[in-house]
Amino acid sequence: MKLTLKIWRQGGKYKGEFVTYQLDNVNEHMSFLEMLDVLNEQLIEKRETPVAFEHDCREGICGTCSLVIDGRAHGPMQGTTTCQLHMRHYKEGETIVIEPFRARAFPVIRDLVVDRSAFDRIIQAGGYVSVNTGQAQDANAIPIEKDQSSRAFDAAACIGCGACVAACPNASAMLFTSAKVSHLALLPQGAVERKRRVQAMVAQMDKEGFGRCSNVTACEAECPKEISVENIARMNREYLGAVFAGETV
């Protein structure tokens, strides 16, 4: 099929603008990123600068790929990362608009590549269990109810891609942060530090310049791992509980 692509270019000779490209011979079995590979091969052959975009595992788990496609983070399919999106969902002659994830806390590096290291700093603020190597007791010493463990897993499935931030009108990182807070608060191993953790992570989130949550829930709708906004509610409870308990960090 033939497609028209409007792609955000920024850096080098581009000040920040949409550039239009025509692409012929797109095969329906291609993934979206393979389609961009084909475009880049053509640009390189024409001695033009290829479009910079991030990707790595191409199977929806590393969280490296991003892109806002026709206004939606990771494109039109539910529960799908950009790398798992295939061209069979597009029709002959369509125009596709491709932009980077946009948020103050995710500055653009080049074209479609943004800096998401703010997420690492939020984890560094407290997204862990303080256990040194070798300090662990036997793995079966504490039984954990299957459903509880499963809920922790649901939260831990976050891939840290940042789609929640890109989808949110406030560019809030509440879904990302709350997924980690929930993952650890739901497990006995993480419960010990829960009060300190939630306050430290929320403080870091604010410091990075992410916006506030106004319950739009676009984050949940666009999350490729379908992380639930229940986690945000849980984080709010955790936070209030910690503050009322008078334990400050």
Added chain:
Amino acid sequence: MSVQLDSKTPTGEVSEKWESYKGHVPLVSPNNKRRIDVIIVGSGLAGASAAASLGELGYNVKVFTFHDSPRRAHSIAAQGGINAAKNYQNDGDSVYRLFYDTIKGGDYRAREGNVHRLAEVSTAIIDQCVAQGVPFAREYGGLLDNRSFGGTQVSRTFYARGQTGQQLLIGAYQALSRQVALGNVKLYNRHEMLDVVLIDGKCRGIIARNLLTGELERHGAHAVVLGTGGYGNVFYLSTNAMMSNTTAAWRAHRRGAYFANPCYTQIHPTCIPVSGEYQSKLTLMSESLRNDGRCWVPKSTADVKKHPSQIPEADRDYYLERRYPAFGNLVPRDIASRAAKTECDAGKGVGATGLAVYLDFADAIKRLGQKAVSEKYGNLFEMYEKITGDNPYEVPMRIYPAVHYTMGGLWVDYELMTTIPGLYATGEANFSEHGANRLGASALMQGLADGYFVLPYTIGSYLSNEIRTGTVQTNTPEFDKAEKDVLDRIHQLMGVQGKQTVESFHRRLGKIMWNKCGMARNARGLTEAISEIRELRHEFWRDVFVPGRRDEYNPELEKAWRVADFLELGELMCEDALHRNESCGGHFREEYQTGDGEALRDDENYMYVAAWEWRGEDAKPELHKEVLDYEEIQVTQRSYK
């Protein structure tokens, strides 16, 4: 002159070697650890776990990753699970059995001492991960669940749905993040190591390129650890992530680290088949699927284009169950892969290309119900449907083998040190533990064993002699020269300004490797491959085109450097495969097989590790041997029948 390599394996009973080693290894006192710098390259399971553990011990650690975040490393994509000899199922497992299975699965080409140590520490890994908050699968009683995996008859695999690698990596990443927050580890993301620096024969640091600015940086340290993963992407198409590469290991090799068993490649039996030329990578479907899925092809070549539902039971050949009744669909990966190739070569392959076999869940769904099947494999089924557009609950999956893991890597001794003093290699980047074939769910185990429980002990043996060295200065002639070498190579890459893209060279290299150094190899094909790769490499340096500038964010330049290194490695892999006149594990030479097509080892002549020394770009590498002694295990022909 080739010298015998000494693995420095402790003497004594195999089950006592590690205990005895730990009791005698020199220690570094806490106040001295603060004065010692360690560089870790790579932030996957092997790198992140080592960085966190060494940071906790008090060393000054610097971690380098080319990713934007350490959490992106390719360990994250491992699906199936992690082995450990916990024997929670009371099904006859033990440390000895895990040790035995790993040696046998590796077709008797791994070092006994290392493998036993791996089996010993495996149990502590599970404890550590649970303490970090890794949400492993549990039973209704709240205790950990296990499943069985290819090549074993016990259930010793711990798993977290189909995302075990992700959960383990996040555990290690969190431990690493804690050390970053405490100031014990400094993180350099978007930095790629392009060379190691040797001073007086010891590794004293690295040259790294800041991928955002293109700036070259010098970093000194008392020891450098490479946890940089495998080199499966030499085949262009593999299940590895797009950026996985051999550069760090290869640069170390060029500086004197021997590269061991490069030809041992694992071809994973269950991957989604190739669909076209534009294909950029292959997607693995976890081996755990073979617990419940049954592999089959039509008995008659006339049926291959029929819809599977129109092929009655009597006309299907469940070839693994037929050929290997004892293990059935759970034979090790190398055997399952070759069996699929045999069927397809005989014209029984299905799908548009004829290069696929069915993996059918109809029986499992009938037996367990769709809900139970979806609980076990739901995310894998979804992944399959997203890529192919087919629903595996209704139509059998189509799968074909693909390059997945490389058992070969930098040669290391018992302490995980390469042949360069002060330079270590961990995880998939080293050659050890898996012999000629890795068992499923053992890669995660090895990466974490090395990082959490082995290296933190063994590195002390070397660093205890470094306490008087003082800070390593980087304004030395050795650093000057290393940086200049890197800069020259970048100039050379940018300077060709030829006509062909980096990608096109990589694709061509991949085809040569897959056709002539893939699932089945022979002397003629390998000899041809060596000269073809050499020609391709010369053509690359004559005609490659790298756009952009060196002093900016330039992914094409990064790729060009990596492909240039793959072109050199590919040749070495073929040399190694050609020299090894036997079949073992993932290395199958067509000339050496039994009457019924099984691998035929030659223990008399090849029971050794082949460690290659770099001699220059157009020179023949020099072979060094580490002879493998089996003191504990009786070496037999591997049989899964």
